[in-house]
Amino acid sequence: MRFWISAAVLAAASLGLALSPVNEYFFYAAYVVLTFVVLATAWNILGGYAGYVNFGTPAFFGIGAYAATVLFRSLGAPLAVQIAAGALMGGLLGFGVGMLTLRLRGIFFAIATVAVVFIMETLMINWRYVGGATGLQLLRPEVIAPFENYIRMLFVVMAWMGIAGVAIARYVQDSWIGRGLRALRDSEEAAEACGVPTLKLKLFACTVMGGLMGAAGAPMPMYLSFIEPASTFNLNYTVGALGGAIIGGMSHWLGPIIGALLLGSLQQIVTVTISGEVNVLIVGVLLVLFVVLAPEGILGLLKKWLPFSK
Amino acid sequence: MASLLQVSSVSKHFGGFTALSEVSLDIAQGERFGLIGPNGSGKTTLINCISGTLRNETGSIVFEGREVSRLPAYQRTRLGIARSFQVPRPFASMSVLDNLLVPYEYVEHLKEADAGKQAMDILQRIGLASKAHTQSNQLSQVELRKLELARAMAARPRLLISDEAMAGLSGAEVDEVLEILFDLNASGITVIMIEHIMQAVMRFSQRVVCLDAGKIICEGAPAEIVKNADVQRAYLGA
Amino acid sequence: MFFSFELLLEALMFGVLLGCFYAAVSIGLSVSFGLLDVPHVAHPAIMVLGSYATYLVAGQGLDPILSGVLLMPVFFVVGVLVYRFYYESFERRGTEAGVRGLAFFFGLAFIIEIGLILVFGVDQRTVEAAYIGESLELGEYRVPYRMLVAFGVALVLTFALTLYLSRTFTGRAIKAVAQDEPALRLMGANPVRIKQWAFGIATGVSALAGAMLIVVGPVEPAIDRLYIGRTFCIVVLAGLGSMTGTLVAGLILGIAESMVLMFFGASWAPAVAFSLLLLVLGVRPQGLFGR
Numbered sequence: 001m002r003f004w005i006s007a008a009v010l011a012a013a014s015l016g017l018a019l020s021p022v023n024e025y026f027f028y029a030a031y032v033v034l035t036f037v038v039l040a041t042a043w044n045i046l047g048g049y050a051g052y053v054n055f056g057t058p059a060f061f062g063i064g065a066y067a068a069t070v071l072f073r074s075l076g077a078p079l080a081v082q083i084a085a086g087a088l089m090g091g092l093l094g095f096g097v098g099m100l101t102l103r104l105r106g107i108f109f110a111i112a113t114v115a116v117v118f119i120m121e122t123l124m125i126n127w128r129y130v131g132g133a134t135g136l137q138l139l140r141p142e143v144i145a146p147f148e149n150y151i152r153m154l155f156v157v158m159a160w161m162g163i164a165g166v167a168i169a170r171y172v173q174d175s176w177i178g179r180g181l182r183a184l185r186d187s188e189e190a191a192e193a194c195g196v197p198t199l200k201l202k203l204f205a206c207t208v209m210g211g212l213m214g215a216a217g218a219p220m221p222m223y224l225s226f227i228e229p230a231s232t233f234n235l236n237y238t239v240g241a242l243g244g245a246i247i248g249g250m251s252h253w254l255g256p257i258i259g260a261l262l263l264g265s266l267q268q269i270v271t272v273t274i275s276g277e278v279n280v281l282i283v284g285v286l287l288v289l290f291v292v293l294a295p296e297g298i299l300g301l302l303k304k305w306l307p308f309s310k
Numbered sequence: 311m312a313s314l315l316q317v318s319s320v321s322k323h324f325g326g327f328t329a330l331s332e333v334s335l336d337i338a339q340g341e342r343f344g345l346i347g348p349n350g351s352g353k354t355t356l357i358n359c360i361s362g363t364l365r366n367e368t369g370s371i372v373f374e375g376r377e378v379s380r381l382p383a384y385q386r387t388r389l390g391i392a393r394s395f396q397v398p399r400p401f402a403s404m405s406v407l408d409n410l411l412v413p414y415e416y417v418e419h420l421k422e423a424d425a426g427k428q429a430m431d432i433l434q435r436i437g438l439a440s441k442a443h444t445q446s447n448q449l450s451q452v453e454l455r456k457l458e459l460a461r462a463m464a465a466r467p468r469l470l471i472s473d474e475a476m477a478g479l480s481g482a483e484v485d486e487v488l489e490i491l492f493d494l495n496a497s498g499i500t501v502i503m504i505e506h507i508m509q510a511v512m513r514f515s516q517r518v519v520c521l522d523a524g525k526i527i528c529e530g531a532p533a534e535i536v537k538n539a540d541v542q543r544a545y546l547g548a
Numbered sequence: 549m550f551f552s553f554e555l556l557l558e559a560l561m562f563g564v565l566l567g568c569f570y571a572a573v574s575i576g577l578s579v580s581f582g583l584l585d586v587p588h589v590a591h592p593a594i595m596v597l598g599s600y601a602t603y604l605v606a607g608q609g610l611d612p613i614l615s616g617v618l619l620m621p622v623f624f625v626v627g628v629l630v631y632r633f634y635y636e637s638f639e640r641r642g643t644e645a646g647v648r649g650l651a652f653f654f655g656l657a658f659i660i661e662i663g664l665i666l667v668f669g670v671d672q673r674t675v676e677a678a679y680i681g682e683s684l685e686l687g688e689y690r691v692p693y694r695m696l697v698a699f700g701v702a703l704v705l706t707f708a709l710t711l712y713l714s715r716t717f718t719g720r721a722i723k724a725v726a727q728d729e730p731a732l733r734l735m736g737a738n739p740v741r742i743k744q745w746a747f748g749i750a751t752g753v754s755a756l757a758g759a760m761l762i763v764v765g766p767v768e769p770a771i772d773r774l775y776i777g778r779t780f781c782i783v784v785l786a787g788l789g790s791m792t793g794t795l796v797a798g799l800i801l802g803i804a805e806s807m808v809l810m811f812f813g814a815s816w817a818p819a820v821a822f823s824l825l826l827l828v829l830g831v832r833p834q835g836l837f838g839r
């Protein structure tokens with residue numbers, strides 16, 4: 001119950017914030033950070049709960065962005081429809097990649113996800129309707145009242161998507177599905193011997209992850225007023241999602257939120273003051289440090305240092 | 311007695327290595343069955359093929375009249391075959407109790423409250439009740455083996471395969487586990503026991519089969535098996 | 549798409565040369581992932597590191613291939629250290645080592661790539677040698693010398709490594725540890741030291757592979773991403789741990805890529821390796837000669 005109250009409060013707060021005279025820059029930056037919250041949360045459903053590493057976040061994110069673009073360009077579809085399409089395409093891609101490789105060992109799934117990124121990027125580069133390699137400019141539609149401008153509305157959309165994503169992750173984690181995923185992560189053979197349909201559960205987690213990532217990608221073209229393959233299928237999204245979950249903590253839905261907020265804020269500061277490359281370098285180093293020294297992530301460290309457990 | 315499990319001409323290869331060669335068994339409902347053989351003879355491979363962890367290449371496995379050799383392992387567990395693992399595979403991130411909740415949830419489809427009670431009963435019987443809330447990766451080797459057996463019991467099987475559950479146990483602990491297996495059998499569960507502790511196999515089994523290099527070399531009552539020259543040769547070398 | 553027999557033959561020839569080069573580049577991964585089961589997604593990144601190291605050494609006036617050979621012992625040591633670190637941090641612990649091991653190598657690859665960008669920038673780097681830029685003329689066809697050099701080195705490397713693994717004592721110990729570690733332990737050998745040695749060799753080979761890479765064409769830090777596809781495609785298609793398989797798989801990929809490049813254009817070529825990888829994983833994950 002506490003969760004839903006907090007969720008409602010956060011949803012209302014985000015709306016209030018968007019309607020208040022806060023600096024525009026905040027919404028631009030917060031949108032990106034919130035995107036990473038959704039991506040890291042989605043990543044963790046398969047990565048943290050089931051133990052299957054997805055290196056291909058950009059593929060799921062990108063298919064959502066391009067699905068939205070196609071619908072917007074061909075039918076002038078409203079944002080809600082774009083997001084639904086993004087979620088659908090992301091989910092289908094997740095299911096497809098899963099069917100192909102989740103029967104095999106984890107590393108094969110991981111490499112397959114890298115493959116999907118490149119294949120998708122190559123397909124989009126060669127598809128003129130969505131702008132090919134040079135990309136496509138998009139004109140944002142009129143913003144709906146009561147929002148002052150489109151970015152403020154996108155901020156609220158992403159905030160609510162974040163809350164929805166976390167709610168889904170929380171449900172998966174606390175339900176019997178979560179226990180099954182944890183079992184198969186700890187020992188897939190023993191899980192099967194205990195009646196857990198490991199392939200079905202993995203497929204479920206992969207599909208949900210893909211759907212959430214696709215949904216997160218859908219508003220991106222509207223945010224940038226532009227879409228092109230190189231930046232959409234950028235492997236930096238992989239680092240953000242994977243890093244956010246691992247650094248925050250993979251065993252609980254709070255972990256990716258903490259990790260994404262941390263990495264997102266870090267990105268805003270370092271990219272502006274030093275450079276984009278140094279930011280990614282720092283995230284890479286943090287990732288390695290945490291994986292080696294603090295595998296339970298920040299959540300794990302908090303559990304150790306604070307007397308009460310979460 | 312009705313036949314519960316029919317293994318017919320089952321073979322399994324790993325690359326160039328033949329682990330099982332045309333193995334056939336017929337296990338009756340309610341039987342206490344012992345499987346022995348030196349290390350590397352294929353006992354665990356046979357169990358893996360029966361439980362579904364591995365797929366046999368040739369031959370068939372029929373359980374309660376149903377061909378199961380194409381079914382994934384989890385479906386076989388739901389049909390009533392449960393096994394413990396020779397090298398314990400606990401769900402390391404979970405407590406001992408939660409380990410048992412997994413089969414209760416996925417085989418019996420019980421709600422956590424009901425399952426919890428039954429799980430505690432099993433833990434009581436097997437002597438792990440005091441460790442119910444300990445994380446399973448903190449158990450000793452002996453406790454882990456007991457957990458393996460407890461988890462197999464939690465699946466409420468009709469066929470229970472115990473793969474070296476007694477390795478490392480003291481004399482008294484071996485007796486405890488034997489008593490549990492006898493009780494389970496008395497309540498109607500067919501038990502296949504793989505063990506190196508000969509006195510346990512001999513006391514428990516009604517029928518014993520000896521494997522060597524993937525083939526059955528002897529089959530019969532415990533007393534006969536012990537005296538069999540082939541068996542002695544397999545264990546002691548040529 | 550203009551089809552002609554001459555173009556087909558040229559694409560085929562180029563594909564064979566390219567394929568052998570790809571095979572040599574993947575052979576280190578055949579050992580580290582195929583035999584030792586290490587989730588070494590940083591293999592291409594280390595190879596690119598080798599390319600840049602070659603660039604620096606060759607910049608002193610040495611032949612690039614020679615530079616690569618000189619760098620091999622250095623990279624051998626690097627490989628031993630990396631494996632040791634990986635083993636102590638992950639392989640020992642078990643359980644979720646899978647996620648952590650993958651994340652570790654991925655992080656390592658990223659750090660190497662970004663490090664190279666920070667030091668060298670994103671521009672492409674090349675090396676110079678007598679055989680770079682000139683081509684051999686065989687009647688109608690022109691074969692670039694640098695491709696022939698890479699082809700030659702690749703063959704020598706592949707055969708040398710295959711012989712090493714099947715003829716020498718340590719080589720066979722490496723193959724043994726891949727197949728049956730407990731048995732090896734029982735024989736008194738230390739599997740960790742063997743694996744460490746093998747990983748070192750794989751990394752040393754990567755130095756030479758990096759040299760070949762920069763001989764064959766310009767390199768830039770992000771090129772490792774393309775090679776993740778190519779190397780893993782080859783290692784999986786070959787069948788884990790098969791050295792001859794690596795050569796065959798390399799040829800298949802080289803010819804396929806060359807054909808696509810010739811008849812469909814450069815914008816489709818990067819997807820060939822990745823598509824082939826997905827195809828193999830879906831249809832025959834144990835590869836051609838898998839164990």
